[in-house]
Amino acid sequence: MFKIQTLNKIDAGGLSLFPLDNYEIASEIPQPDAVVLRSFNMHNTELPKSLKAIARAGAGVNNIPIDKCTEKGVVVFNTPGANANGVKELVIAGLLLASRDIAEGVNWAKTLADKGDEIPALIEQGKKNFAGQEIQGKTLAVIGLGAIGVLVANAAQALGMKVIGYDPYICVKQALKLSNQVKFVKGIQSLLSQADYLTLNIPLTPETKNYINKEKFGMMKDNVRILNFARGGLVDLDALKDALESGKVAKYVTDFPNQKVLNMKNVVAVPHLGASTKESETNCAMMAVNQVKDFLQDGNIKNSVNFPEAQMERNGGSRILIANQNVPNMVSQISSVLAAEGLNIDNMLNKKRESIAYNIIDVAQHSINPEVEAKLEAINGVFMVRIIEG
Ligand SMILES: NC(=O)C1=CN([C@@H]2O[C@H](COP(=O)(O)OP(=O)(O)OC[C@H]3O[C@@H](n4cnc5c(N)ncnc54)[C@H](O)[C@@H]3O)[C@@H](O)[C@H]2O)C=CC1
Numbered sequence: 001m002f003k004i005q006t007l008n009k010i011d012a013g014g015l016s017l018f019p020l021d022n023y024e025i026a027s028e029i030p031q032p033d034a035v036v037l038r039s040f041n042m043h044n045t046e047l048p049k050s051l052k053a054i055a056r057a058g059a060g061v062n063n064i065p066i067d068k069c070t071e072k073g074v075v076v077f078n079t080p081g082a083n084a085n086g087v088k089e090l091v092i093a094g095l096l097l098a099s100r101d102i103a104e105g106v107n108w109a110k111t112l113a114d115k116g117d118e119i120p121a122l123i124e125q126g127k128k129n130f131a132g133q134e135i136q137g138k139t140l141a142v143i144g145l146g147a148i149g150v151l152v153a154n155a156a157q158a159l160g161m162k163v164i165g166y167d168p169y170i171c172v173k174q175a176l177k178l179s180n181q182v183k184f185v186k187g188i189q190s191l192l193s194q195a196d197y198l199t200l201n202i203p204l205t206p207e208t209k210n211y212i213n214k215e216k217f218g219m220m221k222d223n224v225r226i227l228n229f230a231r232g233g234l235v236d237l238d239a240l241k242d243a244l245e246s247g248k249v250a251k252y253v254t255d256f257p258n259q260k261v262l263n264m265k266n267v268v269a270v271p272h273l274g275a276s277t278k279e280s281e282t283n284c285a286m287m288a289v290n291q292v293k294d295f296l297q298d299g300n301i302k303n304s305v306n307f308p309e310a311q312m313e314r315n316g317g318s319r320i321l322i323a324n325q326n327v328p329n330m331v332s333q334i335s336s337v338l339a340a341e342g343l344n345i346d347n348m349l350n351k352k353r354e355s356i357a358y359n360i361i362d363v364a365q366h367s368i369n370p371e372v373e374a375k376l377e378a379i380n381g382v383f384m385v386r387i388i389e390g
């Protein structure tokens, strides 16, 4: 029986993919084998010894202590692209919220609720306070051309905007999806100096913290409108406050309000709704659950953010999973332990990612001497061993 702990509400359609005869799922469960979560902040959560995997039903993994997980041999997954359409649609809404004074106008209209027959006249008098601009023909700069950025760029282009994009690490798969009308810009200064609108679609990492800072505001045109549906920490809030006060930034639309942001002028604050659609929630949960199942049952790894991709067909016998430091002479030490136990390797996969290596080893035997696990763990550099008897 595998134990799954959910740290946020996870879509039921996704969770139903865990067969209940083999899985126990609860928000509080002792010694879980895996955690499935959304935005729950795990940085102060102790990782139990039983934990083998964490699956983020979503894209951003800044809420998970990745380095600590890697050290402990815990595989962390996310669900790339599974909520990208949901976020794209909200970013497009953000473009319009940044252009037309919809949020303030709607709030004001509600204040007239008790004015009876005067309402239509009051509306016509008051609407001049909420006039805006159109997006057609304006330049949108997209920072980060990943799953979300590419969809936003293509959609904005189809709405009549000029779109320019920036991503020094763009992958071929995403580049091929980008409309050929979108201009790829190599330098951030050139990008920022052209933008009427700017959308951030990059992860929050130590390198991108406060990515939009005083220096970058200085490169922007006056009256720029900024959309941040990526993470609050990407923007230096003191510099943002100054930029909003001075009129450098005309509107800041964000999915990540906090006290400082809510007290700034010309902010439209959305309560982190980017991925909160039935479709995105189901897509993310299904992908996360399938990845966890494949890992717990067969040791296969797909869409991990800390371990290499590794998938191998089972041979009908037992499977040995080993993670070790990516240093010479590991495979020979591992195979010596197996040979000494009379275990003949039928099939083996050895994949590397930065400083770690991950091995999937299939042997014909259906049961394995319990001492093998301890012997493999005793090899210097091995930090995770799991045996799945077949
Ligand atoms: N508001 C919401 O509910 C949601 C927010 N997000 C946020 O959006 C972020 C992006 O999501 P996806 O597009 O799905 O991820 P992704 O991994 O497909 O794309 C991220 C892109 O950013 C690029 N990038 C990284 N550092 C960069 C830098 N310094 N400058 C320019 N480009 C850089 C990468 O090369 C990659 O192409 C997530 O990490 C998450 O923080 C994601 C989903 C939902």
Ligand SMILES: O=C(O)C(=O)COP(=O)(O)O
Pocket: 038, 039, 040, 057, 058, 059, 060, 061, 083, 272, 274, 275, 276
């Ligand atoms: O996928 C992401 O990165 C998100 O920000 C979505 O977060 P959520 O799953 O809605 O808590």
